[in-house]
Amino acid sequence: MPNEVLIIIVVVVAILLLIAIWFIATMNSLRQNEVKVNEAESGIDVALTKRFDTLSKMVDTVKGYTKHEAKTFENVVKWRKGMPDDLTLEQKQEFMQKLNQVQADINVAVERYPDLKAEKVFTNLQKTIADVEEHLQASRRLFNANVSRLNQKIVSFPTSIVAAKIGMGKKPFFEAELEKRADVKMEF
Amino acid sequence: MAEELSLHQGKKKQSELIAIVGLLTVVIGILTLIFLGDTNDTMATVGIVILVVGIIVFIVGLIKFNLTVKKFKKTFLKDYFSKIIEEGSYFPKRYVSPQAVYGSGFLKRADRFKGKDYLSGKIDGIEFESSDIHLQERQVYTDSKGHRKTKYVTYFKGRIFKFDFHKPIEHRLQVLEKYRPRDGYKYKKVELESIDFNKKFKTYATDAHTAFYVLTPHFMEALMKIEQNHPGKLGFSFMEEKMYFAINNNKSTFPIYPFVKIDERLVDTFKEDVEMLYELVDDLKLNKRIFKED
Known part of the structure; x- marks a missing residue:
């Protein structure tokens, strides 16, 4: 009789131990995936900052030609301090959207003032911005790929149990085109 | 061109006739030995x-x-390729250096290295070199009588291309179909967004961002198109402003077979191989120098 009890205890302990090991392994895997998502997000930050810097330089060049239209670029002047720290993902998307607008304005200016195309500094900046764009897209895609992988794990059973226990929820994607969101206000 | 081709065809036909006569004479000799000798x-x-x-x-x-x-x-x-390719050079006996072949990062070192049909030049301003490559490894085995014997087994027979690649990357990237990185660098497997692409190719990069930077959706689509149009085992690698493309298809690129006429149709098939280079450069947008300072 005591032998049987001992066997049951050993089996129960072994099962609990296996569950604990699985729980820890799954939790670590989720955490590692989360770290990858965060790393990818910092990649977006770097690319956004570089895009902001390059666009600022382009604006400086363009402004010489478009003094009477300075209003178009006044938004950028407000952002002299660069990309604010501790932005949420949604705010970063909003920031990117604003940079898109600046870039569109620059393109319009280039169309109006063809002499700009002859400026060596400006053409070099155009090349740089094209490369920065590529890096930003790559960062965004890498981020979304990592988020997708993490989200798939979070919603899959039985990993979903561990995710719920450690309070990990689905992460949002970084969208290329942001819909107008009235609730987000950006102050630079 | 037609006149020159018919001159070569005439000589080829003559040599084929001599070989046929020789073969028939051998048959007559064997029959004479069997029935009369x-x-x-x-x-x-x-x-x-x-x-x-x-x-x-x-x-x-x-x-x-x-x-x-x-x-x-x-x-x-040689003359033909120099005309249809900018700075085109063709050497039937030469091949891409072993250093360049192994520089691709996914072809293992061979015990026996052979090559032919070296072709280089510029396609839309993009420098390239290519050649047929035949790689073999030595295998030692013991036969049924207990004798140790050596044989050479082919593990790559096809063509390798090396192109200029003007997208500045500091890391290394390999997109492989049934190969694996062999250059000793610390690669990580990268899963891209396209399920079809991930099924077809395995992507290895020393930095995941580089994989997404080089493999844009358009670029992935172009690689898939190349894969569909070229049966064989494909491998692409990107490093130090170079793109390597290897295709293991057990084929020669510019073969001249007996009893196949040397004519404009044959030359057209060779031209198609060159056109494939243009297609490759165009599809992969290797000719877009937007990333390089003038």
């Missing part, structure tokens, strides 16, 4: 003489054939 010593001697003469004539035909092919490649093809 058995009972008659003189006929046996005649049979042997016919056989030997047949073999010699056949060998002469083969040598003449090889010389004709060699001359066709060295004169006509």
Whole structure:
């Protein structure tokens, strides 16, 4: 009789131990995936900052030609301090959207003032911005790929149990085109 | 061009005829030996003489054939490629250096290295070099009688291309179909967004961002198109402003076979191989120099 009890205890302990090991392994895997998502997000930050810097330089060049239209670029002047720290993902998307607008304005200016195309500094900046764009897209895609992988794990059973226990929820994607969101206000 | 081609074709046909005559003479010699040489010593001697003469004539035909092919490649093809490719150079006996082949990062070192049909030049301003490559590894085995024997087993027979790649990358990237990185760098497997692409290719990069930077959706689509149009085992690698493309398809690129006419149709098939280079450069947008400072 005591032998049987001992066997049951050993089996129960072994099962609990296996569950604990699985729980820890799954939790670590989720955490590692989360770290990858965060790393990818910092990649977006770097690319956004570089895009902001390059666009600022382009604006400086363009402004010489478009003094009477300075209003178009006044938004950028407000952002002299660069990309604010501790932005949420949604705010970063909003920031990117604003940079898109600046870039569109620059393109319009280039169309109006063809002499700009002859400026060596400006053409070099155009090349740089094209490369920065590529890096930003790559960062965004890498981020979304990592988020997708993490989200798939979070919603899959039985990993979903561990995710719920450690309070990990689905992460949002970084969208290329942001819909107008009235609730987000950006102050630079 | 047609006149020059018919001149080469005439010589090739002549060599083929000599080889056929030699082969027929060999057959006559063997038949003489079998049916007449058995009972008659003189006929046996005649049979042997016919056989030997047949073999010699056949060998002469083969040598003449090889010389004709060699001359066709060295004169006509060399001139032809220099005309249709900017700065085009063609050397039938040369090949891409082993250093460049292993520089691709996914082809293992061979015990026996052979190559031919070296072609280089510029496509839309993009420098390239390519050649057929035949890589073999030595295998030692023991036969049924317990003797140790050596054989060479082919693990790559196809073509390798090396292109300029003007997207500045500091890391290394390999997109492989049934290969794996072999250059000693610390690669990580990268899963891209396209499920079809991930099924077809395995992507390895020393930095995940580089994989997404180089493999844009358009670029992935272009690689898939190349894969569909070129049966074989494909491998692409990107490093130090170079793109390597290897295709293991057990084929020669510019073969001249016996009894296949040297004519404009044959030259057109070679031209298609060059057009494939243009397609490759265009599809992969290697000619877009937007990332490079002037």
